[in-house]
Amino acid sequence: MTDYDVIVIGSGVSGLSSAWHMAEDHDVLVIDADAIGNGTSSRASGVIMTPIDYPEWPEWTQHAVEWFEKLDGRGVLDYTEREYVRGVRPEEVEGAEEVAERDEWVTLRDPDDYYKWDDTFDEDSPYEKVLVWDEYTGYLDVDQWLPTLQHMCVKRGVEFRPDTTVEEVRVEGGEVVGVETEYRTVDADAVVAAAGSGTRPLLEDVLPLPIRKFVWNVAYLDIGLPDDYPMGGDAQEEIYWRPTRDNQLLIGIEHHYGEEDRPRERREQDDRGDQEAEPDGIRSDHHMEVGPGLEQLLNEDVPNLLNHVETADDAVRWEVCPMADSTTPDAKPIIDAPEEGPDDLVVAAGFHGAGVMATKSIGAAVRSYLTDDECPFPRDPMKLDRFDTRDTDFEFAPMTSWQEHMK
Ligand SMILES: Cc1cc2nc3c(=O)[nH]c(=O)nc-3n(C[C@H](O)[C@H](O)[C@H](O)COP(=O)(O)OP(=O)(O)OC[C@H]3O[C@@H](n4cnc5c(N)ncnc54)[C@H](O)[C@@H]3O)c2cc1C
Known part of the structure; x- marks a missing residue:
């Protein structure tokens, strides 16, 4: 037995x-x-953005997200349904049209056609249109x-x-x-x-x-977001964001290891190469460190994308992932x-x-x-x-x- x-x-x-x-x-x-x-x-x-991260797997998405909807309000769990937006630069419009054509839960919209446009994007943002996913997206707290x-x-x-x-x-x-x-x-x-x-x-x-392993960095900005602020992300900057329950903005950036397209600051830092690499390619010093890449993004790049974001000084909490995702x-x-x-x-x-x-x-x-x-x-x-x-x-x-x- x-x-x-x-x-x-x-x-x-x-x-x-x-x-x-x-x-x-x-x-x-x-x-x-x-x-x-x-x-x-x-x-x-x-961030529950299953249709975006698993675009080819609609049944997987439905099966997963319907559970959050069902469990919402039971015990301690709050699941908030919220749309996810992706600003589209002029050179990305053709690709975005294909995405909207192909994926069943997303539409491509003009600024006039998306009522949260001004609340979401900076007036100098490079975006011409926006992709909006408004089914099977939302957020919860782990x-x-x-x-x-x-x-x-x-x-x-x-x-x-x-x-x-x-x-x-x-x-x-x-x-x-x-x-x-x-x-x-x-x-x-x-x-x-x-x-x-x-x-x-x-x-x-x-x-x-x-x-293999990789990690993310996350910051929480206390910037008094309007209610119903959408979740979203930017492909070029490799960031995602979501509002929190107390109207802070959670913003995260992906780290790459051993590639050319890692966030700039991080790449320069890695290239100095004075740390021993672990066998899986992640240097142990990165596990506990908040990356300067995110801080730079918050000071220089994100303010030109998102309304309300001005400076990394508004960050009230920084998170890294000490144990790494796979x-x-x-x-x-x-x-x-x-x-x-x-x-x-x-x-x-x-x-x-x-x-x-x-x-x-x-x-x-x-x-x-x-x-x-x-x-x-x-x-x-x-x-x-x-x-x-x-x-x-x-x-x-x-x-x-x-x-x-x-x-
Ligand atoms: C900063 C950050 C933000 C993220 N944001 C999102 C998000 O918004 N939405 C989303 O869907 N996902 C997000 N993810 C990804 C998500 O967290 C992971 O994909 C997911 O948690 C992986 O779960 P897991 O159970 O596979 O691994 P883990 O949660 O890492 O669990 C593995 C467990 O195995 C244990 N373990 C390992 N080796 C052994 C051993 N030899 N013996 C016994 N136990 C062992 C570990 O202690 C650990 O508890 C994020 C990740 C990070 C780091």
Whole structure:
């Protein structure tokens, strides 16, 4: 007799969603090296822009976001529906027309046709039009979302073992038989590896994965935004933003590593090259540092894009992601029980800044591999065998695939 039907390694949004889905009819143990939900998920901005980050996966989007709508107001969770806007520069209009034609939840609008234009964009902004997504977009706070998920898991009988590092996934005769933790051996019929950026090192000997780390920087500006300020982003500057419940502006920027198109300041700093690189290509000094790239953006570039933003001096809080999110060669996740790995091992990792918005769909996909349940959306796009490589030195993919259309 095994100790558990399923062990889930990792208690971020991926692990908690997987555990909740499996606990409907299985004994589930969640193990985390840290406190529950204290990984990358705890730093997320809570922007739900699933149609923008997963434009080719409408069923995945619907499945994920309808859950937020359903859970809104239950327990501590507030989910706020809000449109997401993307200013369109003159040279981007043709690409934006294609996006609007192709994607079902977005429209391309003129300034006169978008009533929040003047409240949103600076009068000197370079934008000629705006793409507006107004379905399946919104925001929540992860310090409400993670306890909500954990509570839902507890109600289904999930057990938790925090502050316990899994050192190895145990395999016998080609099948998973459990895990070895820093304290003891635990048996299970199946293992879900949902360890975020820890997934690659954890599975190194069992199932090498093309997953590498990257981080974001975030600042909160106290600038008294008007009510109903839209969420949004700018492809060229690689930023996104959203209003907070107390009308601050949360603004974030993606960091790239080992590429030419990293934010300028950061690139110059990296190029000085006086720090040892970790094997995965991220220098340890960056983990805890607020990047000067964001500060420069807030002082120089964003004031010309967004009304209300004037200076980085308005920042009341800076956030970095000390533990790093994970990404893959195409910036889309791997959710799979690959044939090249042992039986009964499911992987859910590589969410590239878009894991929280996908919470529900992650667990549903994991469950479809461990039970006879059908996956409510196509799962082939998440399979490992779409990649030729298992290395981690791949090029950093753009933030969202629709960006290609905007160039
Ligand atoms: C600043 C920032 C802003 C973001 N904003 C958004 C956003 O607005 N919307 C959105 O959808 N996404 C956002 N993201 C991305 C999102 O946070 C991630 O995609 C998501 O949280 C990944 O969840 P996860 O469960 O895969 O990983 P994690 O949350 O990192 O969880 C993995 C867990 O595994 C544990 N672990 C690792 N190795 C081991 C081991 N060997 N043994 C035991 N436990 C282990 C870790 O301790 C960790 O708790 C943002 C990320 C950052 C950093």
